[in-house]
Amino acid sequence: MNVAVDLATLWAFIIALAVFIYVVMDGFDLGLGILFPLFPGKQDRDVITNTVAPVWDGNETWLVLGGGGLMAAFPLAYSILLPALYAPLIAMLVGLIFRGVAFEFRWRTRATRNLWDIAFAGGSWVAALAQGIALGAILQGVHVEGRHYAGGWWDWLTPFSILTGISLVVGYALLGATWLILKTEGDLRDKAYRISWVLLVLMLLAIAAVSLATPLLTIQYAQRWFSWPAIVLTAPVPLAVIGVTVLLMKNLAQKHDGWPFFLALALFFLSYAGLGISMYPYIVPQSVTIWRAAAPERSQLIMLPGVLVLVPLILGYTGWAYWVFRGKVGHDAGYH
Amino acid sequence: MFGLDAVELARAQFAFTVTFHIIFPAFSIGLASYLAVLEALWLWTGRDVYLNVFNYWLKIFAIAFAMGVVSGIVMSYQFGTNWSVYSDKVGPVIGPLMAYEVLTAFFLEAGFLGVMLFGLKRVGPKLHFLATLMVAIGTLISAFWILSANSWMQTPAGYAVNAEGQFVSVDWLKVIFNPSFPYRLVHMVLAAYLTTSLVVGAVGAWHLLRNPHLPGPRVMFSMAMWMAALVAPLQILVGDQHGLNTLEHQPVKIMAMEGHFESHKDGAPLYLFGWPDQEKGELKWALGIPKFGSLILKHQIDAPMAGLDTVPRQDWPPVPITFWSFRIMVGLGLLMLGLGLFSLWERWRGRLYINRGLHRFAIAMGPAGFVAVIAGWVTTETGRQPFTVYGLLRTADSVSPLAAPAVGASLLAFIIVYFIIFAAGVLYILRLMAEPPHPGEPGPSSTEPVRSAGITPAAGVVQGAGS
Numbered sequence: 001m002n003v004a005v006d007l008a009t010l011w012a013f014i015i016a017l018a019v020f021i022y023v024v025m026d027g028f029d030l031g032l033g034i035l036f037p038l039f040p041g042k043q044d045r046d047v048i049t050n051t052v053a054p055v056w057d058g059n060e061t062w063l064v065l066g067g068g069g070l071m072a073a074f075p076l077a078y079s080i081l082l083p084a085l086y087a088p089l090i091a092m093l094v095g096l097i098f099r100g101v102a103f104e105f106r107w108r109t110r111a112t113r114n115l116w117d118i119a120f121a122g123g124s125w126v127a128a129l130a131q132g133i134a135l136g137a138i139l140q141g142v143h144v145e146g147r148h149y150a151g152g153w154w155d156w157l158t159p160f161s162i163l164t165g166i167s168l169v170v171g172y173a174l175l176g177a178t179w180l181i182l183k184t185e186g187d188l189r190d191k192a193y194r195i196s197w198v199l200l201v202l203m204l205l206a207i208a209a210v211s212l213a214t215p216l217l218t219i220q221y222a223q224r225w226f227s228w229p230a231i232v233l234t235a236p237v238p239l240a241v242i243g244v245t246v247l248l249m250k251n252l253a254q255k256h257d258g259w260p261f262f263l264a265l266a267l268f269f270l271s272y273a274g275l276g277i278s279m280y281p282y283i284v285p286q287s288v289t290i291w292r293a294a295a296p297e298r299s300q301l302i303m304l305p306g307v308l309v310l311v312p313l314i315l316g317y318t319g320w321a322y323w324v325f326r327g328k329v330g331h332d333a334g335y336h
Numbered sequence: 337m338f339g340l341d342a343v344e345l346a347r348a349q350f351a352f353t354v355t356f357h358i359i360f361p362a363f364s365i366g367l368a369s370y371l372a373v374l375e376a377l378w379l380w381t382g383r384d385v386y387l388n389v390f391n392y393w394l395k396i397f398a399i400a401f402a403m404g405v406v407s408g409i410v411m412s413y414q415f416g417t418n419w420s421v422y423s424d425k426v427g428p429v430i431g432p433l434m435a436y437e438v439l440t441a442f443f444l445e446a447g448f449l450g451v452m453l454f455g456l457k458r459v460g461p462k463l464h465f466l467a468t469l470m471v472a473i474g475t476l477i478s479a480f481w482i483l484s485a486n487s488w489m490q491t492p493a494g495y496a497v498n499a500e501g502q503f504v505s506v507d508w509l510k511v512i513f514n515p516s517f518p519y520r521l522v523h524m525v526l527a528a529y530l531t532t533s534l535v536v537g538a539v540g541a542w543h544l545l546r547n548p549h550l551p552g553p554r555v556m557f558s559m560a561m562w563m564a565a566l567v568a569p570l571q572i573l574v575g576d577q578h579g580l581n582t583l584e585h586q587p588v589k590i591m592a593m594e595g596h597f598e599s600h601k602d603g604a605p606l607y608l609f610g611w612p613d614q615e616k617g618e619l620k621w622a623l624g625i626p627k628f629g630s631l632i633l634k635h636q637i638d639a640p641m642a643g644l645d646t647v648p649r650q651d652w653p654p655v656p657i658t659f660w661s662f663r664i665m666v667g668l669g670l671l672m673l674g675l676g677l678f679s680l681w682e683r684w685r686g687r688l689y690i691n692r693g694l695h696r697f698a699i700a701m702g703p704a705g706f707v708a709v710i711a712g713w714v715t716t717e718t719g720r721q722p723f724t725v726y727g728l729l730r731t732a733d734s735v736s737p738l739a740a741p742a743v744g745a746s747l748l749a750f751i752i753v754y755f756i757i758f759a760a761g762v763l764y765i766l767r768l769m770a771e772p773p774h775p776g777e778p779g780p781s782s783t784e785p786v787r788s789a790g791i792t793p794a795a796g797v798v799q800g801a802g803s
Binding site: 103 | 398399401402403405406407408409410412413415416417420421423424425426427428429430431432434435436437438439440442443444445446447448449450451453454455458459498500502504505506508736737738739741742746749750753757760761764767768780
């Protein structure tokens with residue numbers, strides 16, 4: 001039993017890590033799509049899509065790992081959460097379809113390129129919004145009876161989930177803007193700096209709003225964050241957010257191209273850690289713990305060597321691919 | 337919606353999305369291997385024509401691969417959205433197989449795809465070839481895991497059922513290498529190779545019809561026809577073995593495929609055509625060869641064969657679909673064999689590049705692989721009904737607690753989106769195919785200078801040695 005307990009916690013960390021890596025990697029390229037309407041010029045759009053053309057595919061694979069891993073390690077959570085999030089997930093998939101093929105299609109046509117640009121931007125908006133809404137819907141809890149989702153088809157739609165949806169759009173956009181600072185030069189980069197300032201302010205507002213709204217959802221979240229001695233562990237999170245924000249502002253002001261992106265990622269990491277603190281040890285908040293949802297030991301065990309050996313390997317060759325395409329992308333790079 | 341209940345809508349959605357999806361893996365498994373072979377030939381011989389043909393198909397690969405990725409993500413979430421009870425019960429067995437597919441295959445493909453598509457100039461020919469090879473190997477590993485998972489649902493092995501009603505593994509090797517897996521894997525990989533060679537052959541033939549001297553189309557057509565001539569007969573043999581395996585483990589599926597409603601004590605006929613009437617339980621207007629069914633399936637002319645009359649009605653698969661999709665697959669397989677033999681004959685007579693009849697035949701057969709792959713999957717998946725896990729978990733007991741309007745609406749959304757995407761993707765691919773490969777054919781990085789000096793293998797090797 002002890003082994004099982006530890007396995008479930010370990011797997012919760014692995015799934016959380018996969019989702020976080022997804023957020024880190026696909027976040028900025030969804031952010032580029034979100035920012036697309038602000039860059040109407042064809043040349044700028046070519047550069048923007050070229051900064052991620054060689055890597056977007058790998059980025060999206062982490063989402064498949066998150067979904068597939070959840071099914072494998074916590075099948076009960078998978079089978080409760082996915083029906084509960086039906087509409088936002090379908091919307092996310094449709095959004096990802098449009099924005100994924102738009103990467104390829106926009107290079108293959110002159111006549112309808114604008115349409116694919118709209119598909120790229122629209123798909124990114126929808127996918128980001130849907131992911132944020134899904135996150136909020138999970139946090140606010142879903143109605144479970146026995147081993148099934150027992151709520152309605154619109155339960156996910158609340159002011160809170162809309163708030164988290166918008167927050168994620170803002171967050172991804174900030175990642176996208178700071179990515180452009182890192183990867184581009186000239187006017188495009190200068191514009192990205194200006195946009196980053198606005199988005200940083202919006203992001204802070206979003207973090208504050210979600211942080212204040214979450215403890216109001218249930219008394220458990222409030223106790224988790226504000227009761228003694230838990231507060232010793234939780235208090236550093238908001239303090240770190242303030243610290244990172246100051247650093248980010250400093251780097252934006254001094255125009256250090258390399259740092260804003262990574263500091264924006266740090267903000268994401270802190271927000272994400274906050275979510276983890278709120279949820280643990282529930283995988284379906286307030287109804288199913290990670291231990292109850294855990295797949296039988298043998299299923300979790302068989303995947304462990306795969307994860308421990310292969311994930312570092314994957315990070316290695318993914319890192320190599322990023323390294324191959326390192327540096328600023330100009331108007332002439334044209335990966336297409 | 338559409339007068340269907342939630343279960344039927346969920347099935348329609350799965351059938352629609354997986355049919356759409358399988359087109360792309362079937363093509364990209366074969367194409368990735370073909371690209372690896374082309375690049376190897378280029379590195380080995382230094383002949384530009386191989387690089388031109390490589391770059392030509394690489395652009396098409398990029399589009400097909402993207403469509404495969406996005407339609408694949410839908411599959412990995414659909415298990416949860418529409419089939420949550422199935423996921424809860426079968427997840428502990430199937431989940432790890434799919435997780436390994438992601439870890440060993442998807443990441444490998446996606447991780448090296450960028451270098452394969454855009455990195456030739458950045459990493460040099462040798463590392464680039466490694467990237468191409470990794471993508472090709474990734475597609476094959478992916479086929480390994482997903483076919484193992486599917487085969488387990490057809491011929492479950494190595495499992496037990498726990499207190500919560502979940503399937504759990506007691507022997508992973510038996511789970512992975514379940515009885516139908518080796519046959520299904522070989523059958524599908526060969527199908528992917530055949531499908532790709534028919535597409536490549538058709539494109540080659542199309543351009544040879546206009547100009548039989550073009551070097552690129554000659555290379556494509558010759559390679560594709562070798563492939564068809566070698567793999568089509570092999571595939572028929574493998575298919576026969578797969579059928580015998582199915583007879584052993586899923587005899588009811590064979591009854592449906594063969595249209596055997598009634599049992600035959602001394603030798604079953606091989607029905608070529610007929611009209612299966614599920615309600616009445618008979619094959620109308622049957623046209624068959626006496627005793628031939630037993631000969632093929634039992635390799636013995638008067639071996640007895642049980643029919644669907646020995647099976648309770650509620651365990652019957654939908655016979656007409658299984659019966660007809662099987663015939664479509666076999667018929668196309670025989671035509672592929674015909675094309676392969678025809679091409680061998682013309683090659684021997686030295687007329688491979690000039691026989692217009694052969695070229696027209698090859699063009700007509702261009703899409704045949706896709707149709708055969710879909711028909712084959714329809715046969716095996718429909719033939720597994722009314723179960724998701726054969727004999728153990730009924731399809732009707734696998735679905736999410738669904739409201740029909742929710743499933744209907746998402747089905748409608750997928751149909752609309754997929755038709756837009758499919759139409760556009762096919763259009764762009766056909767547009768690329770309409771031009772023959774040119775000397776100095778650019779890769780997907782079309783804004784790069786065409787055929788810069790540093791890109792020949794020799795220079796690349798020197799460069800590689802120097803760095």
